[in-house]
Amino acid sequence: MIHRRQFLQSSSLAFLAPSILMHSSQQVIPSTFNPISIQERKQRIEKAQSLLIKNNMRALVLDAGTSMEYFTGVKWYPSERSLLAVIPDKGELSFICPAFEEDRFSEINVISQQVRTWEEHENPFAMTIQLLKDLGIRSGKIAVEERTRFFIFDGLRKAGPTFQLVSGDPISIPCRMIKSPAEIALMQRANDITVEAIKAGIASLKEGMTPSDVSAKIAQVHRSMGAVHDFALVNIGVATSFPHGSSKAQILKQGDVVLLDVGCVVGGYSSDITRTIVFGQANDKQRKIWDLEKKSQAAGFAAAQLGRPCEEVDRASRKVLEDAGFGPGYRLPGLPHRTGHGIGMNGHEWGNMVKGNKDPLQIGMCFSIEPTIAIPGEFGIRLEDCVYMTADGPRWFSQPSPSIDAPFQ
Template sequence: MTSTEPVAPITTDDYAARMRRVVADASAAGLGGLLITPGPDLVWLTGYQPTAITERMTMLVLVPDQEPTLLVPTLERPDAEGAVGAPALSIVDWPDGADPFARAATLIPGTATLGIADSAWALHLLGLQDALPQTSYRSLTTSLPMLRAVKDAQELARLAAAGAAADATYEQILGVRFAGRRETEVAADLARLLREFGHEQVDFTVVGSGPNGANPHHEAGERTIEVGDAVVLDFGGLMHGYGSDTSRTVCVGEPTAEIREVHEIVRLAQQAGVDAVRPGIACQEVDRAARRLITEAGYGEQFIHRTGHGIGTTTHEPPYMIEGEEQPLVPGMCFSVEPGIYLAGRFGVRIEDIVTVTEDGGRRLNNTGRELRVVE
């Protein structure tokens, strides 16, 4: 799929099906219901994203054998009614000056254990506990970590389109001059290209040149890029509401033998991680496959982060490719595979693709070359 191809809309029926599924998942997890506040879970379940997230409580209540209900401030009701998923909901509002927790208490089983969105304000959780003292609460990450992890065909199409747009951005950035320019200038080029290729939102444009590349989350700064620098490029955002995230490392001018060697180790480790992907294996096996190769090459202590993270309506979400994560891979899961080596004070190398689990293995959603490219 190219970045310009349309994707099918997500309909009211799609949102209704998602709400039914997560209610069933919650029951299977021993929960009496779910409370979803503004954030990625609310968008995924209803298509509704409040224009401003304030202290006024907005909350989707999902309880077995009860119509899905969205509790909103009165002044935000018109926006909620305009959401694609709104016809599948009962919308209840509360006016300024009223007690939203008393209103919520009429919708929630008074003695249940409930899953609550990680994005909920502490103010709201404490208010619910006061209004419903016999209820208890568990975070969604703890109780339903795979809530959004398995993507359907529409979601995969969106992720593929976002990946293709990020790939097109990388191909174009290779023709931009690096030497003599500040990291922030190259980062601005990345942001511009992501938007030109269809992203509605740019979330990050990491440009880590020379010693800055040894910091995995380096923010593009005022350092002037020099000939001989290895430069880590890590960029992405949202397109059709779904994320892109890719990393490549380039060299300004002819690379040293050491840069070539380290880059090749990371390339092979990334390939090993992708090759390990198949249904039924634990997430940690992807991390082990990539980490083993880097460790055997003598750089284990310089690989300082997990091998990957899930991606969907947010850039980082479950599942995570890290030692100790025994969640089995399932077709439709999407996550990054991004090993790296970071030599403090000198340079870093990272290579990252988004991969989706298929029925018999894994498929990359990023398809640009992983060889070390030389830029001017």
């Protein structure tokens, strides 16, 4: 099994990056995708600043990671030598950079010339606090992005006892959860490529294959089409009843259920699609459960209406299964997890379709609808497609599977 989330290696510079689009005829034609522009990143920073003021916070501190890339375009490995970005409530974003990395950093930094460097014997957290003071910020709430590592949080706390360090969720989540047309276009391209990769994986199936054989084929197609391969989880037979796979050996034979959960990254944005088929001839029970899964997924889509709480998607999908005798709740046989998760730069983001999430669905939200039916000791069926919310309601990134015999339209 290939791990779902790997360190991505796409460039953060603004240029037209080559890609390839493959049709079912296997014809390969060159294409391009438009990366996120510098102007859009500056608009994101402006939105963050307005949210800082609204929430009575003075600045947002970002560790190297997805949120730093989201706001600045800088993709940086989070080593023990901290690279930090500081978005003040007013004024220009600044970076705190290891001095010996300054030249390398300057090659990818296109968002701000405000860079302070620290030598190996110096304290980057004290430098960050001094930066805030130089900006006229001497006290108040400093937001820290949720994935910031503890040693950075602790270092800031010790260096700046007059500040109150608080969660940056009220800033980063509203920014990242609502996708722009440019973000949705990148996600659409990633989904289009993943559709072709899954088609190739299914077409390659032969008796005696292992999950890793199929995963390798999918990864090859992702890369050949210009995407960054993210993951290809392939389960066979009884292992399909484990939502994220089994550690036991799996060898493909006639009549096996095969589940393929696959994603790639284009321009920093993710896809996530699952198809479940039968290798050979499906039996009556497999067809019945597959059809029920399709009905459950459709119910979740129908419930995804603007202004309605996210939990309604989960409730609608789960009700179909419970009415058919599965569950209730997370009990097996049935649906053992939430119906969907948010998606964007990370494969799993905020905006989960889960009981208790009262957040209303808004234009620009993107999420999966994937109500697994797991039957322990037998098999599992999962159909997963992601949607994005528009003024007219939800739209699919990938069209749902028509039937157990036809995984794609």
